[in-house]
Amino acid sequence: DIQMTQSPSSLSASVGDRVTITCRASQSISSYLNWYQQKPGKAPKLLIYAASSLQSGVPSRFSGSGSGTDFTLTISSLQPEDFATYYCQQSYSTSTFGQGTRLEIK
Amino acid sequence: EVQLVESGGGLVKPGGSLRLSCAASGFTFSSYSMNWVRQAPGKGLEWVSSISSSSSYIYYADSVKGRFTISRDNAKNSLYLQMNSLRAEDTAVYYCARELYGDSRTFDLWGRGTLVTVSS
Numbered sequence: 001d002i003q004m005t006q007s008p009s010s011l012s013a014s015v016g017d018r019v020t021i022t023c024r025a026s027q028s029i030s031s032y033l034n035w036y037q038q039k040p041g042k043a044p045k046l047l048i049y050a051a052s053s054l055q056s057g058v059p060s061r062f063s064g065s066g067s068g069t070d071f072t073l074t075i076s077s078l079q080p081e082d083f084a085t086y087y088c089q090q091s092y093s094t095s096t097f098g099q100g101t102r103l104e105i106k
Numbered sequence: 107e108v109q110l111v112e113s114g115g116g117l118v119k120p121g122g123s124l125r126l127s128c129a130a131s132g133f134t135f136s137s138y139s140m141n142w143v144r145q146a147p148g149k150g151l152e153w154v155s156s157i158s159s160s161s162s163y164i165y166y167a168d169s170v171k172g173r174f175t176i177s178r179d180n181a182k183n184s185l186y187l188q189m190n191s192l193r194a195e196d197t198a199v200y201y202c203a204r205e206l207y208g209d210s211r212t213f214d215l216w217g218r219g220t221l222v223t224v225s226s
Binding site: 034036042049050087091094096097099 | 141150165
């Protein structure tokens with residue numbers, strides 16, 4: 001099975017900050033990497049698919065990059081509504097999620 | 107409105123069974139692969155199972171293989187998850203999720219979830 005490891009597990013930041021979350025796969029997954037945002041009590045929301053494609057309706061301050069085993073999600077200027085938990089997910093072989101990164105207000 | 111609505115969750119004893127349903131509306135259900143994803147209380151997301159649009163391809167996570175069965179009825183715009191031999195570790199919110207395209211395992215539409223609690 002492919003394991004996904006996110007770092008950091010939690011992060012404190014301020015409105016307007018630039019934030020980067022990293023996801024590493026235990027083997028190469030090409031660009032089969034997606035990012036989701038989840039707020040408490042809500043279903044996850046797709047932000048980025050195929051490593052760098054922005055899902056329709058998602059603000060352009062979100063971006064993704066990487067291929068192979070190393071990937072990043074970047075939020076260019078944090079907004080109040082961005083404080084949430086973020087998950088990466090590989091879709092190369094069935095599916096596995098990372099453990100999540102909780103983004104908190106500093 | 108494009109939406110997925112899960113139902114069928116509840117409290118069940120270890121070793122028991124439960125059948126979850128997911129009703130789809132607002133889109134052509136028969137054109138999409140569908141999945142179940144679960145989330146234990148306070149924990150992360152775990153993919154459970156997927157089924158292709160015509161039910162030709164079905165996959166399961168190792169943790170549920172042999173105990174859970176995914177199925178769909180395209181005439182009724184519905185997805186199902188039959189869960190047998192339930193264990194305490196199956197306690198979770200179960201979400202149904204639509205795949206963005208093909209067998210991409212990229213989930214662009216999610217339901218609100220239904221809570222399954224396995225406890226004596």
